[in-house]
Amino acid sequence: MLSRAFVAGVGASVVSMAAILPAVAAGPDVITVTNNATCSAPGSLEDALIAANASTNADGVRIVFDASLAGTGGIEFTGATCKMHSDPVGAPGGNHQRPGQLGARFLVDSQVPVTIDFSNLDDITTTSDADFATFLVASDNVRLENLKNLQAGAAGIAISGSNVTVDNVDQSDPSTIIAETGVAILDGASNVTISNSDFASQWWASILIDGSTTQDSTVSNIVIDNVTSRGVESGIGHIDIEDRTTVNGLTVRNSTFGVLDAETSTSHAVYFNTALKLNNFSYTGNKVERGAGVEKNVFYFENSINSVFANSTVTGNTFTGVSKAKPLSRLIGSNNGTWNGLNFSDNEAKFTRGILLDGTLSNVTIDGNDFVETHEPAGATITLANTVDTAKVSNNLLDTAESVDGVRVHGTSAKDVVIENNKIHDFYAGVSRSAVAIIAPGTGNVVRGNEFVQDLSRAGVDLPATLANHWAVYVWLEASAASATESTGWQILNNHIDGYGGTASIASQAPITNNAIGKTVVTGNTFGQNTRGSFDPETENLAHWFLWNDHATANNRVQTFRAERVSYKGTKATFTATQPALEAGNNAASAPVTLHVYWTADDNAEEYLGSIEDVTAGERVAINTTHTNGNLRVQTVDANGFTSQYSSIDKNLIAAPSAPAVGDVDGDKVSGTGQAGATVEVRDADGNVVGTATVAADGTWSVDGLECDTDYTAVQIVDGEESDASEFTTAECSTGPVVPDAPEVGDVDGDKVSGNGRPGATVEVRDGNGNVVGSDTVAADGTWSVDGLECDVDYTAVQIVDDEESEASEFTTAECAAGTGDGDKDGSKDELADAGSSSTFGMVALGALLLAIGAAATFIARRREV
16 A cells, blocks of 8 residues: 555645545445546545545445536646656566656545546546556555546556456547556556456557566456457557566456557567466457558567466467468467466467467467468467477367468477377478478377368369478477387377378378387378379388388388288178288388278278287288278288388289088088088187088088087188178077987787887887897888787887987787686796697697697506506
């Protein structure tokens, strides 16, 4: 807070004004200015401020201007008279003297809130270039509003207090050089808002954050909202941040700096002097235009080697120059400060120069911006330089730029830099150039998913007919690893490139040229039909090929494999991975290798299909594809991690055989038909071969030894080409032994029984004790029979298949003939009971009977003789 000595010196005025104030305030005191006098006079602004500065009303003071003053002229200062504050205002040095070298004409320095509403006042002007601040706001909770124009000397409004608002206060001086600074924010100021105001033709700056080369200053939470600034005559900056200043929170939003059609002198939008500390800078929704003057930067850095910028946000802005011949200059000018946290996103830039960050960078994001017709003929549209740690350049459009490079990363090291999903179209310049230039070694860096296109015939694009396209991506020698066996720390993955490479008559080289020592991963990149290259293996290792490992130790100049004997079947393309003789200067790829496979149309358009790992020379491999014909290129990454050039193409396609036909599936056996001489492989669900067969001359084949209830596939292989698979499933497995049916018993005739059963089965006939008395094998027609049975006996018949026995079928033979006795049921019957079964047996039996009768008669006769 400033000294009250000056206020004490004008005590009489304070007392007279205080006398009219109420004893108990109910809201702010209202003081009405009725006099346009420049100095202290009854009813003047100075008199009102003396009273306000002495007020003790906690609700504050509101100063207004009587309606009778409207249209009668403003307050006009001449010379060095009329000043409420005599000490210099602001820090000395810098690009200018103090914002108020001779003091301030009006002072706001009150213990209570003060509002000055300038409605009904025409303006405040000065007729001399005196070094005064018109207003010094030295106290807190002050608001200045609704002033039509303030034409000041050194500064219109200087602020050192807190919670200060300048709203709808315009400052214009288009015809003189009197007005030097619009609003000066001094050391100690905080929570300052400048809004809805227009600045025109200030000399140094529309808004100054004050500092000097001899003393530090700190300001906090500054907001610049909906401000228009044009015609800063010195060219310093619409917003000027001076030496050795720490800014903790600066928001610039919804404002316009420069006017394209009405600007008479162009200035930097924001001017940064030396040794700054800028924390939480937000620049959003603004418009910056060049106007008719010389080109100036959006953000210009006088000397930022000792400056630190933390958590900066630049989003949603538009930056516009007049034309390519009259561009707005760099969006972020050359600087070598330390940037920790920069988000530059969703901005639109046309007819501008580029972004040059060449200090120490960390946590940088440049995303979603449109850069159209950038004019940077000796530089890059986006440059990340010196030391970069964690940066992302993504989703940007760089269209029709006259730039040496689109995105350039160079310096001592780059770590975790991601350049992805950008569209970089139609670059041109008079010197060699690249869409992406890699000129720094590092770790964890990647260029991926970008679209690099040169379309010389695009409607509305005026490009030279002899445009030398040069490179989509160039890896410079400066990006080299420490040795030829180490990684450069860069990967170039899955980019799409078209139109690069030029023609033989134009001095151009491979779209991706790698001139760095060490391992650089370059895979998955595809090329359009206008990219140079051919099918000829003799040109694989030349400078006009798709990828050129230029340096003798770049990726060890590893030689690519080639895809030969290509065939298509179903959803797969199959080929033999061959290792050709070495091209001049190349080295053999160490096995096993990973092959990256590309489908290539006849017009050179490429499609990346994916990779196949652990491949050895001569191996037959396959990859998924939706194509059914066409050419295949491969690119090789060997066991040591070296990436080769792209291969040439073998255009000899091979037709795959048809799938084998599967016929009967019976038990553990499958059979079918195929191409005579082919090999049929039967595979289980895991792809393991469980059986093979050679198709016979009659076209048949079979494989046995299969398992029940199991899914299998059968493929046919002819000259190393494999067909699609035929699927089949074997019969369901039973839950236990299969028990055959009981045999059917048919005729039982005498000592013989017959019936029906399963061909090949054994039928056993058993007596009542289970003894087998006869057996037979069921004939092919299903019949069986057993004889030699006894009469009037119960038997059973069972059927046996694979050692499994059926249930029994029971039967009984016919009763024995009369007179033979009952016999034994255990099989010891008198054999006479079966006499009718043999005539010989009958004759023997009759003879025996006659002999018996004769013997009996002799015996009786002898008895009689006795």
